[in-house]
Amino acid sequence: MSAATAPHATWSRADLWGPAPAPRPFGALDLGAGVLALIVAQVVIGGGALAIELAGGTDPADVANTTFVLLTGMASMWAVFLGWPAVAARRVGTAMRDLIGPWAMRHGAAQLRVLGWAVAVALMLRALSIGVDLLAAHLGWGVEGNSGWMTAERAWWASAAVLLGGAVVGPIAEEVFFRGLALRSIAASLTRRARLNPRVVSVTAIVLSSIAFGLPHASTVDASGALTSPLSASGIYVLAQTTLIGAALGVIAVRKGLAAACAAHVTFNSVGVLLMVTGVAS
Numbered sequence: 001m002s003a004a005t006a007p008h009a010t011w012s013r014a015d016l017w018g019p020a021p022a023p024r025p026f027g028a029l030d031l032g033a034g035v036l037a038l039i040v041a042q043v044v045i046g047g048g049a050l051a052i053e054l055a056g057g058t059d060p061a062d063v064a065n066t067t068f069v070l071l072t073g074m075a076s077m078w079a080v081f082l083g084w085p086a087v088a089a090r091r092v093g094t095a096m097r098d099l100i101g102p103w104a105m106r107h108g109a110a111q112l113r114v115l116g117w118a119v120a121v122a123l124m125l126r127a128l129s130i131g132v133d134l135l136a137a138h139l140g141w142g143v144e145g146n147s148g149w150m151t152a153e154r155a156w157w158a159s160a161a162v163l164l165g166g167a168v169v170g171p172i173a174e175e176v177f178f179r180g181l182a183l184r185s186i187a188a189s190l191t192r193r194a195r196l197n198p199r200v201v202s203v204t205a206i207v208l209s210s211i212a213f214g215l216p217h218a219s220t221v222d223a224s225g226a227l228t229s230p231l232s233a234s235g236i237y238v239l240a241q242t243t244l245i246g247a248a249l250g251v252i253a254v255r256k257g258l259a260a261a262c263a264a265h266v267t268f269n270s271v272g273v274l275l276m277v278t279g280v281a282s
Contacts, residue, residue: 023091023092023093023094024091024092024093025092025188025192026088026092026094026099026184026185026188027185027186027188027189027192027193028185028186028188028189029185029189030088030091030092030181030185031181031182031185031186031212033084033088034080034084034085034088034177034181034182035212037080037084037087038077038080038081038084041076041077041079041080042073042076042077045072045073045076046069046072046073046076048072049068049069049072049073050063050064050069052068053066053068053069065152067154067155067158070162071158071161071162074162074165074170077173078165078169078170078173080177081173081174081176081177082173082176082177084177084181085099085100085176085177085180085181088181088185099180099181099184100176100179100180100181100184100258101179101180101183101184101253101254101257101258102257102258103257103258103259104257104258104259104260105256105257106257111259114256114257114259114260115259115260115263117256117260118252118256118260118261118263118264118267119263119264119267121248121252121264122263122264122265122266122267122268122271123267123271125245125248125264125268126267126268126271126272129241129245129268129272130275132241136237141237150162150163150166150273150276151276151277163273163277166269166273167266167269167270167273168266168269168270170269171262171265171266171268171269172262172265172266174213174265175249175253175258175261175262175265176258178209178210178212178213178246178249179209179249179250179253179258179261180253180258182208182209182212182213183205183206183209183250183253183254184205186204186205186208186209187201187202187204187205190204190205202254205250206247206250206251206254207247209246209250210243210244210246210247210249210250211243211246213242213243213246214238214239214240214242214243214246215239217238217239217242218235218236218238218239218242245268248264249261249264249265252264
């Protein structure tokens with residue numbers, strides 16, 4: 001057998017995926033498939049984790065806030081957020097970095113200045129968020145944040161994983177999915193089907209992807225292990241606030257690149273986690 005026909009001579013990393021599918025247009029269908037993949041992953045993995053905890057004798061009232069259920073749920077969610085854009089890129093027939101938009105629009109010192117600007121914007125957003133929370137409390141609105149579960153008592157390694165995930169891993173995964181796949185897929189569909197003005201396309205894509213970003217945050221598990229309703233005052237409050245923050249991150253991603261949006265999101269969440277750990281905020 002010659003070198004040209006030897007099996008190792010024609011093998012490539014792409015073979016692990018099987019034959020490449022015929023390229024298809026990129027659009028909102030890819031986002032819909034990603035949401036479906038997320039739901040399936042959460043139901044299968046989350047449901048399995050709940051079943052394991054219940055079988056082990058965990059109180060049904062506390063099962064949703066156990067470390068095992070929480071970490072498996074977070075891991076499966078972030079795996080879809082980071083992995084589905086790669087799947088979509090293969091289906092479309094392009095590189096993931098091209099599918100989710102420019103990662104960085106500058107180089108060297110110029111990019112560092114962009115990242116510094118993004119961090120400053122995030123700090124202003126966090127200050128504004130705190131101000132709105134204080135105003136809501138002053139007006140007597142019965143609303144709470146959606147991250148009280150992060151400070152529940154756990155083993156040190158579990159608490160570290162939850163806090164690091166909420167401060168760093170989660171924001172990056174969410175930016176790749178929502179400001180990358182979601183925003184770009186919606187914009188691609190609008191451009192191809194509606195033939196709108198590019199500025200209208202960008203604004204519409206930012207708004208729709210921000211709503212998609214806000215919806216998963218409207219209901220979560222609080223510190224006591226209870227599931228909050230997205231239709232409660234707290235759920236609507238968190239949905240509105242998160243959607244507006246998502247819109248700001250969308251503008252950053254479109255104008256400055258995904259790296260800047262990640263820097264802003266990590267900064268925003270990290271300050272929030274720090275305030276919770278120190279007891280300044282719940």
